[in-house]
Amino acid sequence: xxTRRKYFIFIALVVAxxxxxxxxxxxxxxxxxxxxxxxxxxxxxQDTVIRVNGKLVQASFVRGGDRIESHFDxxxxxxxxxxxxxxxLPDLFFNENSQLVLEGSFDExxxxxxxxxxxxxxxxxxxxEEKSSA
Amino acid sequence: xxxxxxxxxxxxSAIGNFWLLLxxxxxxxxLWVIFLWAPRDxxxxxxxxILYLHVPAAWVSFxxxxxxxxxxxxxxxxxxxxxxxxxxxxxEVGILxxxxxxxxxxxxxxxxxGVWWTWDPRLTTTLIMWLIYSAYLMVRAYAGSDKRAERWxxxxxxxxxxxxxxxxxxTIWWRTIHPQQMVGPASDPSNALPDPMRITLYFSVxxxxxxxxxxxxIRYNILSxxxxxxxxxxQSNHERV
Numbered sequence: 001x002x003t004r005r006k007y008f009i010f011i012a013l014v015v016a017x018x019x020x021x022x023x024x025x026x027x028x029x030x031x032x033x034x035x036x037x038x039x040x041x042x043x044x045x046q047d048t049v050i051r052v053n054g055k056l057v058q059a060s061f062v063r064g065g066d067r068i069e070s071h072f073d074x075x076x077x078x079x080x081x082x083x084x085x086x087x088x089l090p091d092l093f094f095n096e097n098s099q100l101v102l103e104g105s106f107d108e109x110x111x112x113x114x115x116x117x118x119x120x121x122x123x124x125x126x127x128x129e130e131k132s133s134a
Numbered sequence: 135x136x137x138x139x140x141x142x143x144x145x146x147s148a149i150g151n152f153w154l155l156l157x158x159x160x161x162x163x164x165l166w167v168i169f170l171w172a173p174r175d176x177x178x179x180x181x182x183x184i185l186y187l188h189v190p191a192a193w194v195s196f197x198x199x200x201x202x203x204x205x206x207x208x209x210x211x212x213x214x215x216x217x218x219x220x221x222x223x224x225x226e227v228g229i230l231x232x233x234x235x236x237x238x239x240x241x242x243x244x245x246x247x248g249v250w251w252t253w254d255p256r257l258t259t260t261l262i263m264w265l266i267y268s269a270y271l272m273v274r275a276y277a278g279s280d281k282r283a284e285r286w287x288x289x290x291x292x293x294x295x296x297x298x299x300x301x302x303x304x305t306i307w308w309r310t311i312h313p314q315q316m317v318g319p320a321s322d323p324s325n326a327l328p329d330p331m332r333i334t335l336y337f338s339v340x341x342x343x344x345x346x347x348x349x350x351x352i353r354y355n356i357l358s359x360x361x362x363x364x365x366x367x368x369q370s371n372h373e374r375v
Contacts, residue, residue, distance in 0.1 A: 007210060011289065015296045022300060023307075032254050032309045053309070090248035095177055101247075101311055118247045123313040123325045125182055127173035 033101050036076040043081075043110040052102045052112065053120065054081065056093070074100055085114035097122040150351060157341075157348045164341040172334040184242045186334050189317075190342035191235040196298055198228030198346060199267060206291030209284065218284045219361070221291050223353035225270050227346060232264045247311060255304040256312040263301050266294035 033051035034042075042048075054074030060082075061072040070085050083102055092098045103116040168186045175182035205221035208214060239257070244250050251257065270290045277283035305312050306320055315321040317335065327335065 004210065011292055014293060018293070019296050019300070022297075032311065091245060092177065097177060116249070118249055118252060118311055120311045121178065121246050121313060123316060123322070125178070125185075125316070125327060125331055126176045127328045127330060128176050 035078075036074055036081045037079040039112070040079045040081055040110075043106045043112075046106050046108065049103065049105050049115070051118075052081065052104075053099055054102075055099055058094070058096070061094075074102065081112055082110075083112040083114050085117060087117075090117055090119045092119045092121060093117065095119075095121075097124075150348075150355070153344070153348045153351065157345045160341040160344055164338050167334050167337055171330070173328070173330050175331075178246060181242065181245050184238050185331075186338040188235060188238040188242065189335060190339040191231045191238060193339055194342045194346045195228050195232040195235050195263070196302065197343070198224045198231060198350075199263070199295060199298055201350075202228065202267070202270070202291045203295035206288040209288045210292075215361070218288070219354055219357045220350075221288065222274060223350050223357055225267050225274075225291065226353055227349045229264070229267050229271060230349070231342070231346065232260070232267065236260060236264060252311060254311045255308040256301070256310050259297060259301040259304045263294075263297050266290065266297060270294060 033053040036052060036054040039050060039052040042050075052074070054076045057073040057075055057080065061070065063070055064086075068086055068088065070089065071082070072085075073080050073082050075081070083104075085102075085104075093100070099120040099122075101118040101120055102112060102114045103118070104112055104114040107113050164186075168183055172183065172186065174180060201224040202221045205217040205224065208217040209221065239260075240250050243252070270287050273287045273290060274283060277286055303320070304310065305314055314325055316325050316327050317332065326332075
């Protein structure tokens with residue numbers, strides 16, 4: 001019985017410690033993305049590759065000369081950040097419910113040079129029939 | 135011949151066949167509901183239908199590993215062979231559904247997010263879950279058939295469970311690209327699914343759960359039969375000596 005109890009105490013301890021470490025590590029070090037405001041605050045740092053989450057400012061979108069260059073602003077409703085991307089845009093890029101997650105880094109002019117665009121789709125799904133009848 | 139019959143009986147018993155047949159019929163019905171009955175999503179189109187495979191697979195994974203956790207705990211309290219076999223069977227089926235969970239997510243991610251994989255908290259913790267229970271099965275496979283293998287794997291089965299609440303809550307606790315919960319206690323009412331979509335999802339969860347129990351039962355019976363064979367072989371070896 002005492003050995004078994006020791007087993008349980010040991011297991012409970014390991015579980016508690018592992019859970020705490022996992023929670024703590026994920027909370028601090030592994031923030032998946034920054035908000036636009038947080039990113040703008042560290043725009044002087046040009047070496048670090050970061051992810052930034054924001055909404056596309058639809059009116060700001062401009063195609064560059066050779067058609068795969070795009071310039072646009074993203075916002076979190078507090079700050080606005082200018083970004084530049086060279087490449088094919090994802091399907092849901094212009095969807096007004098989409099949020100963008102941009103991977104890249106700032107250049108000397110504080111323009112965010114995007115390497116990769118991810119689209120954070122809305123968590124809400126709407127049936128097509130419902131919409132057409134509304 | 136009678137021995138083979140005896141061993142196969144629990145695997146293909148009448149009750150077992152009934153549930154197998156039921157699961158088959160339900161799966162076909164589920165496909166019909168998902169692909170023909172459920173409405174298309176306005177923004178994502180047909181890709182959104184992956185939801186009806188992805189979420190039920192996730193639910194069954196969590197449920198399977200919860201059973202592993204309970205059975206491993208029971209094994210430590212009672213040293214029950216039966217609990218050990220249920221845990222083993224449940225971990226195997228759980229890994230299968232976690233694989234479906236991960237793969238369906240990957241297929242979703244490419245057209246919707248734009249990448250096959252990203253190190254987002256939900257994705258990362260799910261992969262960790264997959265690795266933990268792969269480790270559980272590896273310990274079972276490589277540590278031999280003695281009691282030590284059962285004890286070691288039971289420790290992993292209990293410790294590994296700490297990750298499952300983290301997987302579930304990862305989209306609430308941390309910033310993530312993964313959509314928020316749409317059903318269940320942690321969901322935001324403003325994200326509520328339209329009724330036909332919710333019915334489809336619930337039906338699919340039900341079907342996957344039935345399928346889980348059918349597979350669990352088959353695997354459990356095979357493991358029990360293997361054990362019986364091992365005992366018989368052991369006895370006949372002793373008799374020869």
